[in-house]
Amino acid sequence: MPAPAQTTRRHFLQQCSAVGTALGFPTFIPGTALGKNGAVAPSNRTTLALIGCGGRGTDVVKNFLHDERVQVMAVCDVEKESDRYNKGIIKKAGTLGREPARRLVDKSYGTQSCAVHEDFREVLSRKDVDAVQIATPDHWHALMAVAAARAGKHIYCEKPLSLTVAQGRFMSDVVRQSKVVWQTGSQQRSDIHFRMACEYVRNGKIGKLKQIRVGLASDNRDNNGCAAQTAPTPVPEGLNYDFWLGPAPDAPFCPARLHSNWRWFFDYSGGNITDFGAHHFDIVQWALGKDESGPVEFFDLKATWPAPGSLYSTAPNFSFAYRYEDGTTVCVADKQDFGSGILFEGEEGSVLSMRGKLEIKPDALRKPLAENDVRLYESKDHFRNFIDGIQNGAKTAAPIEYAHRSITIAHLANIALRLNRAKLSWDPAKEQVLDDAEAAAMLTRPMRGPWQLV
Known part of the structure; x- marks a missing residue:
């Protein structure tokens, strides 16, 4: 390097x-x-x-x-x-x-x-x-x-x-x-709670996996306090709004569009499915050893959508499931009884991981890993880990290929929900949607000129 x-x-x-x-x-x-x-x-x-x-x-x-x-x-x-x-x-x-x-x-x-x-x-x-x-x-x-x-x-x-x-x-x-x-x-990836949860799953400490449940928050929260300000207004002094839009479709300025609330516009983001989904699906991939692969099928897809005339275009409420080739199933919803986090359910117990919390049941399973158990890459500080990579050639905790594979899950779920599909099939090796030309076309989007990705 x-x-x-x-x-x-x-x-x-x-x-x-x-x-x-x-x-x-x-x-x-x-x-x-x-x-x-x-x-x-x-x-x-x-x-x-x-x-x-x-x-x-x-x-x-x-x-x-x-x-x-x-x-x-x-x-x-x-x-x-x-x-x-x-x-x-x-x-x-x-x-x-x-x-x-x-x-x-x-x-x-x-x-x-x-x-x-x-x-x-x-x-x-x-x-x-x-x-x-x-x-x-x-x-x-x-x-x-x-x-x-x-x-x-x-x-x-x-x-x-x-x-x-x-x-x-x-x-x-x-x-x-x-x-x-x-x-x-x-x-x-640099949080001990999530790493330990993945190590417990990788080493079979909760027995054979039965199901994984992922909890995400709902969309269209008013993060900037300006969600009601939807009428077009003059662009504020000091903001290059055309440059802010960049490759996104042209749209009149209004305060509801910027400052974190842009997450609820499909032109700029994918709602909480891509926001916190990027975090939690990434941990699921890590736990399953699927960092450079992904699921093969999406199903049980349900969503509610903003009322007609709303500026926001991501689903306020949603649920879906996806399955890997080995049969492992992940159930995702904006409402889970444990809130925002990941629950790994096995035949012998469960592991719940969320920010600041690791819950292992039953208590008898709370044992240190054995000497020969699988240990995952350990980073104690995500930001210093990046600088370590630059200065010392150390591996980073979250390589781009891993991130691409994780966010692909979120993108595919959004595609299936927006098209109201009962099922969507995916080939993670070829990165192709199977037998659905309309969904396959949504793997990309046009960019507003002069911006092009070449």
């Missing part, structure tokens, strides 16, 4: 000084930025840029800001600055967008050196950036990830990986060919 193009100490200091001079104030550089007091010298740091400065993007970048081996060099977003809402009330003023992200980075380092961009292509052209964190809406992931990989940038990309099955396949192929380090934001 080629060595990352690290920024030099001199170049870093020159940047800090130049920015300070341009803004008309003296530049104070802390000792930690110079590699003193045990800190990592700039010449040995991985330089990173954030693309997508919404709530998730800024939350995740804090982990990289706290990693002494990383220097966040730049932030990028099509929105300059906006507020974060909760139930229609401003929760935090001026917290979303590229300017708040810049302030966050500069405050963390005690400098004024973070660069700001509106266009992600400017970030990818920077020679002083080794890696990017992509945290945009789903409909942008493929274009940005492919461009980043071809530019030789290592990539941490939020889930859901892709908007379509075809995009995911293309992304995985390009990343493999480009030989860059990839980490999907499926952080449950």
Whole structure:
């Protein structure tokens, strides 16, 4: 793997000084930025840029800001600055967008050196950036990830990986060919509760599997407090809305469309089936040893849809099942008696795994793994694991091919639900829908010009 193009100490200091001079104030550089007091010298740091400065993007970048081996060099977003809402009330003023992200980075380092961009292509052209964190809406992931990989940038990309099955396949192929380090934001792969659940299943600790149940939350929740603001309004100052839409179909701006509520638009995402489904289906794949494969059939498909005239287009309520070739069945619903999580039911007991909780029944099964039992890859910190991959060549916890296979499950379920199918058959080896031309056509979607994935 080629060595990352690290920024030099001199170049870093020159940047800090130049920015300070341009803004008309003296530049104070802390000792930690110079590699003193045990800190990592700039010449040995991985330089990173954030693309997508919404709530998730800024939350995740804090982990990289706290990693002494990383220097966040730049932030990028099509929105300059906006507020974060909760139930229609401003929760935090001026917290979303590229300017708040810049302030966050500069405050963390005690400098004024973070660069700001509106266009992600400017970030990818920077020679002083080794890696990017992509945290945009789903409909942008493929274009940005492919461009980043071809530019030789290592990539941490939020889930859901892709908007379509075809995009995911293309992304995985390009990343493999480009030989860059990839980490999907499926952080449950670095959670001890989920890893232990998968190890219990892999080692037959609950006996032969009878069924797996997955609980997801329902769709169309008002995440930004603006769901009622559906009337077209002028685009706010500081937002490049046409660039935000990018490859998605043209649509008039309204506040209900952005800031997390975009998840309920099929043009930009796939609802909670792709959102939290990306997490939980990924764990099911891990537990079954199917990281590079998938199920063969979807059935028991049920969904309710938004009322006519609603802007949102993903199913508020849903349930479905899918089956692997060996007969293992997974039942998914937005309402499970255990909430959001994964319940593995075996002939001798069960394992319930959810964030912050691992429940094994009966208690007699709660025993440490034996010396010869299967142990799965262990990552204790999803974000540091990514940097380990860049600096030390370590395997990452969530490779892109695994993410592609997991999100394919969500995409196929959405296709079958939207077409009101009683059943959908899938060949995971060839990645083809069987005997259903209409469903097969939905494995891809057109992109609005001039954006194309080639």
